[in-house]
Amino acid sequence: MPISDAESIVMDVLWRSSPLAAEDIVAATAAGQGWQEATVKTLLNRLLRKKAIAAERDGRRYLYRPLLKRGDYVHAASKGLLDRLFDGRVAPLVAHFSERRKLTKKDIAELRALIEELDDDR
Amino acid sequence: MPISDAESIVMDVLWRSSPLAAEDIVAATAAGQGWQEATVKTLLNRLLRKKAIAAERDGRRYLYRPLLKRGDYVHAASKGLLDRLFDGRVAPLVAHFSERRKLTKKDIAELRALIEELDDDR
DNA sequence: GCATTTCGTTTACGTCCGTAATCGATGACA
DNA sequence: TGTCATCGATTACGGACGTAAACGAAATGC
Numbered sequence A, B: 001m002p003i004s005d006a007e008s009i010v011m012d013v014l015w016r017s018s019p020l021a022a023e024d025i026v027a028a029t030a031a032g033q034g035w036q037e038a039t040v041k042t043l044l045n046r047l048l049r050k051k052a053i054a055a056e057r058d059g060r061r062y063l064y065r066p067l068l069k070r071g072d073y074v075h076a077a078s079k080g081l082l083d084r085l086f087d088g089r090v091a092p093l094v095a096h097f098s099e100r101r102k103l104t105k106k107d108i109a110e111l112r113a114l115i116e117e118l119d120d121d122r
Numbered sequence C: 001g002c003a004t005t006t007c008g009t010t011t012a013c014g015t016c017c018g019t020a021a022t023c024g025a026t027g028a029c030a
Numbered sequence D: 001t002g003t004c005a006t007c008g009a010t011t012a013c014g015g016a017c018g019t020a021a022a023c024g025a026a027a028t029g030c
Helices: A005-016 A022-033 A037-049 A070-085 A090-099 A105-121 B005-016 B022-033 B037-049 B070-086 B090-099 B105-121
Strands: A053-058 A061-066 B053-058 B061-066
Touching: A005 A022, A005 A037, A005 A061, A005 A070, A022 A037, A022 A061, A037 A053, A070 A090, A070 B070, A070 B090, A090 B070, A090 B090, A090 B105, A105 B090, A105 B105, B005 B022, B005 B037, B005 B061, B005 B070, B022 B037, B022 B061, B037 B053, B070 B090
Parallel strands: none
Antiparallel strands: A053 A061, B053 B061
């Protein structure tokens, strides 16, 4: 079952640091997202049902931590997009941004460094 | 208003060739997707309401063509993902696939060619 | 001990989405 | 000219999502 956009914001908090109490997650998200605590509670419950997080009792409250790894989530999302739009390959995506002139000098330098490194491994 | 996954499959057909009659779009998608014609009709109507396509009368039927450009759609989707997951930059995405060893030799060669070309433009 | 606060759980509700059947108008055919 | 086939338009319906209030149990303050 997929993690929704709103849910992924909660995951982000937990990926950054965990375990956390609901209170902490509310503190980290509610203001920025304009959410009520109740909303965060709902999202936590849905994530529990999806087995994306786990809760362990800590006295009268629970502490939440991710079960789903950030890398796995990022990978699934990225691969989904690549498959749908770029024939599953990375280069066409880079080419797309290049054609749209959305690559800064810094982007290009980073890419060049990456590629050189990869070539070294070869 | 966002184009949903199912809708984007209809858009794909129209991006490949347009204008097309509903019948053609059904022919191009229904079998592969396991859709009834009714489903395709619904999707066409929703795309019309979203102004992603336009219909012009052709005798007793309509011919549909895209208003939304494929490049714009691809860009919005890609940028959304990059922004959400990779700090809006392309290199970290490439690095991610590299770390997961999901880059084939061919991918790397394509990327190297791309980068060299970009460097030439510099 | 009893009221109040504090958690998590349950329920709610409008919208979008996937999927499709049905309806209504119009053109074709007999 | 009346009936049948075609189209697009309307309506339907369950599930997910965003957003949140209400409820119930447990702890805490007095």
